[in-house]
Each structure stands twice: as structure tokens, then as C-alpha cells.
Amino acid sequence: MKNRKGSCKINRICPARMLVNERHDGTVKVKYIHTHTHSISLKDTRHLRIPNSIRSQIALKLSLGVPSERILQEFYEDASDLEHRDVAMKKRQHFVTAKHINSVKRRLFDLKTNKASDDATSVFLKIKSLQSNPSTNPILFFKMQHSKEFSEKGLNPKDFLLVFMTNKQKEMFQKFGERILCMDSTHGTNSYLFKLITLLVVDEYKRGYPVAFCVTNREDETTIKIFIESVHRRCPETVISYLMSDDDIAGFNAVRSVYGNNVKHYLCIWHVMNSWFRNVKKYCTMMNRNDIEKDLKNLLHSKTNTITKYLVQIL
Missing domain, CATH: 3.30.420 (Nucleotidyltransferase; domain 5)
Structure with missing residues (x-):
């Protein structure tokens, strides 16, 4: 079947890109090349792939029984006609078409033999499968x-x-x-x-x-x-x-x-020890810190009467 949108191949290399490098000191270096070797009009955005996050939203709505027409309307409700929309106001969901929704629908209902390509849809369908059996849900x-x-x-x-x-x-x-x-x-x-x-x-x-x-x-x-x-x-x-x-x-x-x-x-024991040692470092001198930490470790595994005798002795 012929692709009505046409091919997105341009038979050349487009140098436009953004290279982002996050350094260990927290700074970020960005190199931006804005030169394109092809047209970048609004019409050309129809060749862009719809993100998986939007495909997951479509799959979720379809699984909940929302009609395709309603899904399309929800994506378009804050947008005007594609050809006349201000480029600065466009969002990725505005490029969703009925064909995209039908594609997700076919994939959704064919998952008995094929796994979903994104984790969100796989998880959702697995949950629905588990919920279908009330005795083991x-x-x-x-x-x-x-x-x-x-x-x-x-x-x-x-x-x-x-x-x-x-x-x-x-x-x-x-x-x-x-x-x-x-x-x-x-x-x-x-x-x-x-x-x-x-x-x-x-x-x-x-x-x-x-x-x-x-x-x-x-x-x-x-x-x-x-x-x-x-x-x-x-x-x-x-x-x-x-x-x-x-x-x-x-x-x-x-x-x-x-x-x-x-x-x-x-x-838990780890947090008790952590709290004790934190306060030992805060209030005790280096001279007796090691002895106190050793005694606290022993106290942690001692019986109640042992703890009482120790407290009486040090007080």
C-alpha cells in the first residue's frame, strides 16, 4: 500500500541537531546546529513519529472504551486547523490522526500473539488480564x-x-x-x-x-x-x-x-544505630567516642535488665 504521506527520505544528510553534554560539576554544554538541508515547513511535521507517551495515552483510552472520534477530539480541542495553526502554539498531540489511532487499535487487539512495543501499554494490558479473574486477582x-x-x-x-x-x-x-x-x-x-x-x-x-x-x-x-x-x-x-x-x-x-x-x-536496627552514632559524633569527644560506640553496639543486642544496669552505672 502506498504511503499517502510520502517518503521521509531526503537522500542526503541533515546536519541539524542538538548535542547536550552534562558534566560532573553539574554544568551542561549544548551545541546547537540549526542548518537544515530540506524543507522544515509545518506540513513536513506529519512525517514525525508520534511519541510513545502519546501512543500510550491512546491505548489507555481505547482500552477504557473511549471511541476513536472522541480521542481525536480531545487531542484537538485546544487547537485550530492544522494548516492555519500558529506554529508556536502547536503540540505533538495535535498531529495525531485517525490513522494513528487505528494503528494503535490494531496493535492493541492483536496482543494475544504479539507484545506491546512500549512498557506502559504492556503494563496496562497485564493489569487488565489479572483483573479479569476475580478469584485470583x-x-x-x-x-x-x-x-x-x-x-x-x-x-x-x-x-x-x-x-x-x-x-x-x-x-x-x-x-x-x-x-x-x-x-x-x-x-x-x-x-x-x-x-x-x-x-x-x-x-x-x-x-x-x-x-x-x-x-x-x-x-x-x-x-x-x-x-x-x-x-x-x-x-x-x-x-x-x-x-x-x-x-x-x-x-x-x-x-x-x-x-x-x-x-x-x-x-529498624540500621536506623537506630545510625541515629545513635550521629548523636555520638555530635556530642562526644574523640577521646571516648570509640568506647561509647562499642558499648552501644553491645547494648543493642542485650536483654532489658542488662541495659538497665548499664544505664544505672553510667548515670
Whole structure:
């Protein structure tokens, strides 16, 4: 089939480009070559590829059942006719056509044998697939980027939030959650810089067992509260009395807002040691600092009566 837009080959090299170099000292060096060897009129922009972010928006709307005509209208609603639009006011979504939408639609409904080319669409379709089976559905909450849903909960269109808990995790949470609930966060493990927040319980072998996960682009009291609320809706009978986490108060506040103000907060060993040593360096001299740090390490693993005797001795 002949490409109605025509070929974008120019049989020559276009030197126009922008080279950006970010240095270690934080400065940025930019080299801009503005010379083109071909026409750069507004009509030529139809040869530009529609970004994956916009394709993901189209896929999301199609999956939610939004008609193609309505999707096209939403992209155009703040723009006039392509031929007469002010160049300075144009945006990439204004170049979306019905052909682009149909292309995404064909790809979307052919994913039973072919994977999506972008991560956003793959994730969305995987979530929908998991949600299709109520008996095994692990998804507790899902909000895709570029979606305006859940604004009443404090989420922005750019936010991503996924909460999931399997049936086995639910069983372990109900069995051991009342002992103590642990919360941990992992950063810098993916190219999108999303955070992974994990809830853990301590099983009968005194080992940590993850019972729920939250993947999100932001980690604050708002998103953590949605995470905890989602878990609470899945297991409403489980009572949480103790929380162990880091020294970030956002998680503790979120848990208390769901399970009540009687929840007690404990810091993990690493944060206890870090806080102690930070204050030792602040208030103690170099002469006795090493001895104090050694004693604190011993105290951390001692019984309560040993700690009491030591405190009486030094006081």
C-alpha cells in the first residue's frame, strides 16, 4: 500500500541537531546546529513519529472504551486547523490522526500473539488480564500515568501507583500481621526511577515475608496512605498494632490514619544505630567516642535488665 504521506527520505544528510553534554560539576554544554538541508515547513511535521507517551495515552483510552472520534477530539480541542495553526502554539498531540489511532487499535487487539512495543501499554494490558479473574486477582489499586483518575485522593495525572497482594500474601498478612508490620522502600532499581514499597510480616520462623507491594513514582504520605488503605480493604479484620520502618514519619502517619493512633512505631536496627552514632559524633569527644560506640553496639543486642544496669552505672 502506498504511503499517502510520502517518503521521509531526503537522500542526503541533515546536519541539524542538538548535542547536550552534562558534566560532573553539574554544568551542561549544548551545541546547537540549526542548518537544515530540506524543507522544515509545518506540513513536513506529519512525517514525525508520534511519541510513545502519546501512543500510550491512546491505548489507555481505547482500552477504557473511549471511541476513536472522541480521542481525536480531545487531542484537538485546544487547537485550530492544522494548516492555519500558529506554529508556536502547536503540540505533538495535535498531529495525531485517525490513522494513528487505528494503528494503535490494531496493535492493541492483536496482543494475544504479539507484545506491546512500549512498557506502559504492556503494563496496562497485564493489569487488565489479572483483573479479569476475580478469584485470583492480586490488584488492589491501579492508577496509570496520564490518567486523571483519583484526583480526589491527591494524585496528579503524572502519578503512577500500583498496589498488589496475592492470595498467599493475604493469608500470611492475616496470620502474622497483628504481631508486627514492617515497611521498607527500595530506590533506583529501574529506568523510570519508580519506588518499590514493601510490607512484610515476621513468620513462624522469624523470617521476613513480603505480603504486599506498591510501585509508585512518588513516596509520600498521600501515596503510602492509598497503599495501606488498599491493603486494609482486602483484609479488614486484621488489626495492626506495631509498625517497624525507617525514620521517615510519612509511612507512620499513613498507617496511623488507617489503623488508628494506638499503632506503635519502631525503628529498624540500621536506623537506630545510625541515629545513635550521629548523636555520638555530635556530642562526644574523640577521646571516648570509640568506647561509647562499642558499648552501644553491645547494648543493642542485650536483654532489658542488662541495659538497665548499664544505664544505672553510667548515670
